[in-house]
Amino acid sequence: MAAPPDDDVLWARELHYAYDGSPALQGVTLGVREREIVTVTGPRGSGKTTLLGCLSGRLAPKSGEIWFNSLPVHTLGRQSRERLRRDRFGWIGSEPQLVPELTAWENAALPLLLNGARQRTARSSATEWLERLDIADCARKRPAALVQSQRQRVAIARALASRPAVLFADEPTAPLHRTDRLHALRTLVSAARSHGITMLLATHDPAAGATDEVVGTSVADRRISLVDGRHARPTGAPDTKGSATCSLFV
Amino acid sequence: MLLRRLLLVGASGGVGFLLLSALGYALEHPEATGDARIRLLWCLVPLAATVHLAAAVARTETGARAMSGLDAAGIGPARLPALAAVSATLSSLLGSALGLLVFLLLRGDVHGVPYSGVASELLGGQRPMPTAAALTLLCVTPLSAACVSALTVRTAPTRRGVPAPARTEPTGPEAASPRAVPDTAAQPVRQTRAAGAVRSAYPGTAGAPEHGPGPAPSEPAGARRQSVTAPAGLPWGTALVATGVALVAFTHSGPSSALRGDELLPLPGTLDGSPPGVLLGWLLTACGLVLAGPGLTYLCGRLIGLGRPGVLRLLAGRTLQEEARRIGPPVGAMCAVASGGLAALELYGDLPAGEPRVFGPLTALGAGLVLCCVAASLLTATGECRTARTAATDTLRHIGAPRSLLRRAAAVRGVSLVALLVPVIWAVGTLAALPLRSTVG
Known part of the structure; x- marks a missing residue:
């Protein structure tokens, strides 16, 4: 078992995963450095979500290794992976995935509360993030009373409020309109930059010409393209770091 | 199925x-x-x-x-x-x-x-x-x-109104129209944490002082009402129960009722002298309990989440409030049956051995049937709730909520509901039986 490179916060080797026999990932290898923002691109069905799921410990890969710092994620049991996800990882899906009976601030504070934070602390932290995302006035409303873009911002606040080490964003802008997409992506990226959060961002196919792809290439440090569960081109090796264009053009 | x-x-x-x-x-x-x-x-x-x-x-x-x-x-x-x-x-x-x-x-x-x-x-x-x-x-x-x-x-x-909230498409006008100031919101994160300072530093956001650059608080119609408000049945239910109990007491203590010990029984078996007022009163009480069921369940959820709840009480209480409309009616029916059974026990449980037999096989069959039906309705409603909550449970699991937490939340819900309902059942059952009992004594 090869030890991961020292400067990689997240490192995966030869990941294989299959949904009931139909292969989704076929030998993906990648390494992500600390504070790096990596976009994972590819068409639908190329394995982006599965890759993020495996890396974040939601899915257990059929074979392959995943290391988070010096922790072998692929050997962890279900409960340990749960704890790791709760303590160190954040997740933003393409759907807001909010708990319908909780208000916006309670949803945003949920990871903190689950980690055992006191209610007052969790509340102030969640409210702070809601303010930064310009939805502080929705803090006491339930998800059903919000529009989709507001809900997605609550989901972003939830992912950021627990100060994760690594943030997994799986097409976080998919349900949004173009202006909302731009806004949400910029918020995410600038939050990750300012708080030193490592981020993996799955986005659509570049051929689709979507707005987030335009943003994604310009804000990300590196891009990984997947096709049919494999690398479209070998960019996974840590020594081939990309163009490092970190400009946020704001 | x-x-x-x-x-x-x-x-x-x-x-x-x-x-x-x-x-x-x-x-x-x-x-x-x-x-x-x-x-x-x-x-x-x-x-x-x-x-x-x-x-x-x-x-x-x-x-x-x-x-x-x-x-x-x-x-x-x-x-x-x-x-x-x-x-x-x-x-x-x-x-x-x-x-x-x-x-x-x-x-x-x-x-x-x-x-x-x-x-x-x-x-x-x-x-x-x-x-x-x-x-x-x-x-x-x-x-x-x-x-x-x-x-x-x-x-x-239309009546229950339970759209999956995550799927509800934005219907406000802002959902379709591009926002006026989309670019400024990325800056605040880098610059400062205080929203007030952000707004003063960025005139674009300051232009929308109340709501920020995001959508104005237009809501999908009716979405808010259905999930936040309490079910309205509790006052009506309480009133009906009170009326029913009063009717039983009034009818029975009145001079027209001439019940003897062996004719007390308004159950199939020996039955001539069951005054219609008593039956009507019991019926009203039962209806009142069924009506009050959702309100009681909601109240229970509210009580669980009182004060500054931790995550366990928060989840348990809110879920119960959310489920009140679904499991409330069966819970109310269960209450009605239980208090009816209690009243029957109070009345006929300690009759002397010489009295005519009151619980025949047909009565037992009927009572068992009612009990089974109500219990099955309650279980069905619980299953329905679980199905409806699949998405929320998945979300919680995705965030990393341990399974034991969800189980404990369910246990807290069940126990507190029982703890709230047992006194209600006891009170209603005793009250409904009280006038008749005093006559027997």
Whole structure:
């Protein structure tokens, strides 16, 4: 078992995963450095979500290794992976995935509360993030009373409020309109930059010409393209770091 | 699903059997028309419970998950009531047929099988059975179950109003129109944490002081009302219960009631002197409890989440509030049955041995049937809630909520609901029995 490179916060080797026999990932290898923002691109069905799921410990890969710092994620049991996800990882899906009976601030504070934070602390932290995302006035409303873009911002606040080490964003802008997409992506990226959060961002196919792809290439440090569960081109090796264009053009 | 249908079959079979028993009693005692009529009327209680169960089953079977598949196959919401009605009719018809079979068997009309005619005396086995009357009685359950199921399914989407919140498309005007200042919001994160400072530093955001650059607080119509407000039934239910108890007390203490010890019993068996006021009062009390069920459940959820709850109490309380509309009516029915049982025990539990027997086999069958139906409705509603909450549970699991937390939250919900309802049941049961009891004493 090869030890991961020292400067990689997240490192995966030869990941294989299959949904009931139909292969989704076929030998993906990648390494992500600390504070790096990596976009994972590819068409639908190329394995982006599965890759993020495996890396974040939601899915257990059929074979392959995943290391988070010096922790072998692929050997962890279900409960340990749960704890790791709760303590160190954040997740933003393409759907807001909010708990319908909780208000916006309670949803945003949920990871903190689950980690055992006191209610007052969790509340102030969640409210702070809601303010930064310009939805502080929705803090006491339930998800059903919000529009989709507001809900997605609550989901972003939830992912950021627990100060994760690594943030997994799986097409976080998919349900949004173009202006909302731009806004949400910029918020995410600038939050990750300012708080030193490592981020993996799955986005659509570049051929689709979507707005987030335009943003994604310009804000990300590196891009990984997947096709049919494999690398479209070998960019996974840590020594081939990309163009490092970190400009946020704001 | 099979279990639910089988329960429905069993319940309608039991009701059919009870109805036929009433018919048998009437055949056996042609002179006691009033008594027979009352027996028939008492069959309405199990019938109501069965119909309630049928409605719960119909609601569950046409839940959101089943709906999407059927919708794709071409059976839209307009045709669903017909589907529910047919399903309920088939189950109930099968049950009624079984009930008829058992009735004929016990009565002694089917020869050559064991237990043939063991209860022929009780079921009026000496006289021939009028076919038309029996068939009419047997059709009552399927017809009422079909009607109520169809109505439940037809009114369900608007009355219960449970769209999956994550799927609700934005309907506000802002959802379609581009926002005025989309670019400035990325800056605040880098610059400062205080929103006030952000707004003063960025005139673009300061231009929208109340709502920020995001959408104005226009909400999907009705979305807020349905999830936040408490169910309205609690005051009405309380009023009905109070009226019912008062009516029982008033009717019974009045001079017109001349009950003797052996005529006290308004149950099938010995029954001449049950004043209609008492029955009406009990009926009102039961209705009041059913009406108050959602409100009580909501109140319980509210009480769990009082103060500054931790994550366990928060989740348990809010979930109970959310589920109040679904599990409330069965919970209320359960309360009504339990307090009815308590009242019956208080009244007849300690009668001296010389009194006429009050709990005959038919009474036991009816009571058991009602109890089973109500319990099954409650379980069905609980299952429906669990199905409806799948998305929320998945979300919690994704965030990393441990399984034990969810289990503990469910336990807290159950225990606190029981803790709230037991005093209510005890109070209502005792109050309903109190006037009658004082007369006996």
